[in-house]
Amino acid sequence: ADAERMQFVQAKIERQEAEKSAERLNFLAQASAVLSSSLDLESTLTSLTKLIVPTMADWCSVLLLQPDGSLKQLAVAHANPENVKRILEIQKANPAERNAGAAQVVKTGQPQFLVSIEDSLGAIAARNPEYARTLESFGFQSYICAPIRRRGEVIGALALMTSKESDRRFNEADLHLVEDLCSRAGIAV
Numbered sequence: 001a002d003a004e005r006m007q008f009v010q011a012k013i014e015r016q017e018a019e020k021s022a023e024r025l026n027f028l029a030q031a032s033a034v035l036s037s038s039l040d041l042e043s044t045l046t047s048l049t050k051l052i053v054p055t056m057a058d059w060c061s062v063l064l065l066q067p068d069g070s071l072k073q074l075a076v077a078h079a080n081p082e083n084v085k086r087i088l089e090i091q092k093a094n095p096a097e098r099n100a101g102a103a104q105v106v107k108t109g110q111p112q113f114l115v116s117i118e119d120s121l122g123a124i125a126a127r128n129p130e131y132a133r134t135l136e137s138f139g140f141q142s143y144i145c146a147p148i149r150r151r152g153e154v155i156g157a158l159a160l161m162t163s164k165e166s167d168r169r170f171n172e173a174d175l176h177l178v179e180d181l182c183s184r185a186g187i188a189v
Contacts, residue, residue, distance in 0.1 A: 024177055027055060031181055035188035042074050044188060049077035052181075056174065057160035059087070059140070063102045064148070064156035064189070071102055071156070079166065083138070090134050101145050102157040109154045111146040113175045117161070139164035146178045150186045158182050 049060040058079040063071040148156040162168040
């Protein structure tokens with residue numbers, strides 16, 4: 001009986017993993033369609049962020065490297081559209097913090113992945129306590145930021161966060177999915 005139960009549990013786990021894999025492939029197919037749907041870069045990236053939110057994240061931003069070395073946020077989406085304006089105002093008031101994570105990702109070419117943002121709020125609070133409190137007020141919970149590359153050169157970053165409202169946390173599979181999205185976005189850009 002124990003062996004049968006173990007086989008049943010194992011089969012259920014395998015089915016769930018297969019379903020998750022199929023969902024990820026479907027999502028990538030949708031993202032590919034969005035990325036190839038228009039020649040207007042901002043429109044395409046806005047559509048991508050709207051696909052990502054709320055499918056896999058509660059907040060998403062696409063930033064591209066500018067000729068002067070700065071990062072320009074070309075698209076942003078939040079599960080609560082009213083929060084987009086609030087986020088943009090907070091970013092404007094905190095220019096040094098605004099793109100700190102994405103800037104590091106662009107500089108190093110390495111993704112950042114935090115299962116729990118609470119772990120990093122202390123470091124942010126040491127630099128800017130008000131900004132850390134603001135992040136806490138949004139209830140951000142988990143974070144991924146990955147580089148967007150074109151022909152091997154980092155040209156931007158895709159940043160995603162989940163919040164306590166949705167109670168989702170990113171995992172390694174999500175990181176790989178975001179890296180795949182970034183590869184596709186780099187080709188589209």
